[in-house]
Amino acid sequence: MVAYSNSRINCFYQCPYKYKLQYIDRIKVEVPDTIETYMGRLVHEVMEKLYKDLQYQKKNTKKELLDYFEKLWSGKWSDKIVIVKKDYTTDNYKDMGRKYISDYYDRFKPFNGIKTLALETENFLDLEDGNKYHIRIDRLACNNDGNYYVCDYKTGGRISTQYDLDRDRQLAMYSLWVRQKYSDAKDVKLVWYFMAFDREMVSERTPKQLEGVKRDIENMIKHIESVSEFPTYKSRLCDWCKYKQMCPHFKHEYELKEKNEKEFKEDDGVKLVDEYTRLENEEKEANGKKEEIKQKIIKFSKQMGVDVVCGTDRKASIKSYSRLEYPKTDEFMELLKKKGLYDEVVAVNSTKLRNKLESGDIDIEVLVNLKAEKVWSLRMSNREKK
Ligand code: SF4
Numbered sequence: 001m002v003a004y005s006n007s008r009i010n011c012f013y014q015c016p017y018k019y020k021l022q023y024i025d026r027i028k029v030e031v032p033d034t035i036e037t038y039m040g041r042l043v044h045e046v047m048e049k050l051y052k053d054l055q056y057q058k059k060n061t062k063k064e065l066l067d068y069f070e071k072l073w074s075g076k077w078s079d080k081i082v083i084v085k086k087d088y089t090t091d092n093y094k095d096m097g098r099k100y101i102s103d104y105y106d107r108f109k110p111f112n113g114i115k116t117l118a119l120e121t122e123n124f125l126d127l128e129d130g131n132k133y134h135i136r137i138d139r140l141a142c143n144n145d146g147n148y149y150v151c152d153y154k155t156g157g158r159i160s161t162q163y164d165l166d167r168d169r170q171l172a173m174y175s176l177w178v179r180q181k182y183s184d185a186k187d188v189k190l191v192w193y194f195m196a197f198d199r200e201m202v203s204e205r206t207p208k209q210l211e212g213v214k215r216d217i218e219n220m221i222k223h224i225e226s227v228s229e230f231p232t233y234k235s236r237l238c239d240w241c242k243y244k245q246m247c248p249h250f251k252h253e254y255e256l257k258e259k260n261e262k263e264f265k266e267d268d269g270v271k272l273v274d275e276y277t278r279l280e281n282e283e284k285e286a287n288g289k290k291e292e293i294k295q296k297i298i299k300f301s302k303q304m305g306v307d308v309v310c311g312t313d314r315k316a317s318i319k320s321y322s323r324l325e326y327p328k329t330d331e332f333m334e335l336l337k338k339k340g341l342y343d344e345v346v347a348v349n350s351t352k353l354r355n356k357l358e359s360g361d362i363d364i365e366v367l368v369n370l371k372a373e374k375v376w377s378l379r380m381s382n383r384e385k386k
Contacts, residue, residue, distance in 0.1 A: 003124060004221055005134035006170035012224050014237055020230035021243045031242040032080040035090065039097045040155035042072045043195065044120075044138065046101050047153055051116045051139055062105045066098055073097070100155060100195035107198060114141040114149055125177040128218055135177045146186035150174045151193065159194045165203040172205050172213040179207070253383070273380075280380060 012019040021027045033041075046069050053060055060068075073094055083090065118140040124132035139151040150171050154160075160168075168190065175188040190203045205213070234249050241247065245254045252269055264270060301309050301318045309316045326332060336342040 001130055001132060002221075002225075003132045003134050004127075004217075005136070006173070008134075009217065009220055009224070013220075014235070015233040015241070016227065016230035017232040017247065018241055018243055019224075021246065024230075027243070027246070029242045032078070032082050035081055035083045035093045036156070038076075038081050039093045042069060042076070043097050043100050043155050044153055045072055047104070047138065048119050050105075050111075051119055054111055055116055059111065062102060062109075065101055065105060069097060069101055070094075096196070097155075103198040104193065104195060107200075114143050114147075116141050117148075123177060123181075125173060125180070127214070127221070129221065131221055133173050133177075133217065135174050137174050140178065142182075142185075146184050148175075148178050148182060148185045148188045149191050150178060150188060151191045154192055154194045155196065157196055159197050159199060160192070160201070162201065162203070165190070165192060165201055168203065169213050169217060171203070172210055173217060175205065176210045176214055179210070276378075277380065 008019075008023055011022060046065055049068060050060060050065060083093075116139060118137065121135055121137045121140060123135040125135055127133055137150050138153050139149075141149045141151060152171060171190040171192075175190055178188050179185050187204065190205070192201045193199070194201065232247060232249055238244060238247070238249070244250050256264055256267065256270070259267065297309050297316050298318055301307055301316075307318045309318070333342065333346070336345065
């Protein structure tokens, strides 16, 4: 049995290699908090205090909550916390947190609407395959009409669209757990508070839609558990990846940063890539010259009215042909099929076929004799020098 969470599943689809390091090899890497994470976590703690105290009939004033936030901020502060956006200071971020709490307080006071049932839950939803799904609800609440509310606080600087929220899987899975646990639940609303925008957004799902979400999650897990290779997926998220220094994409770069000039020049990788670059440049230059001479030979053949031009040991044959341009559309492919030409003229796209093979989209019997041979490619690009 494995306990899957939304972040675990997302991690796999963001980068299988990162997933392997984090969840299979369980490699621990100490990474300092960013100030955004720090501020967000403290705002969550203030929200938890607000509703926990209310359960004990203790109503905090806005000032008391803001003082609590200040106390947390200074009590937990570490100089290791990273501020990536250099235009903003620690105080800017603290003021953002204060504003989020203040706006939220003004919007929902006197807090006598829906009743809180649980805060920061630690539960699990059973999945068909015997695995479990981690249920971590910021706040679960209900009213007297059998409406339940799965509430999530968002402290990031981006707001989602309704389209995205209506497809969100995380809170949908939470609501499935709510329906299982609370049999009186007539309706479960998924509620996000985008605190930076003082905006509440709601999404609802039918039981049928929820079953579909659960099935999708189970299929994703099935796929995760079936793979034996964990390739790297490079993306803009790599800048926030705690395994960047161990990643095959960036490891050599980091190693070189540690070397002095002499060590750098003597590095085998640097020497090989520099040699390859030199040869590539020579090849480019030679290809340019080759094309120039080719055009001159063609011109010569036309002027002389010949189609074979002789050299000392070899000869050049010149032949003209027309390059065919055709539409790469489905309609055109259909037309070829109708005319019975498709099988004759359309070649197999090996990249697409390999992807289908790897994703398990093709029936295995069809693939009995298909083998994917491992080949290596090399693509050159410029190094970013910071
Ligand atoms: S740095 Fe990027 S490619 Fe490398 S493991 Fe992390 S997310 Fe994957």
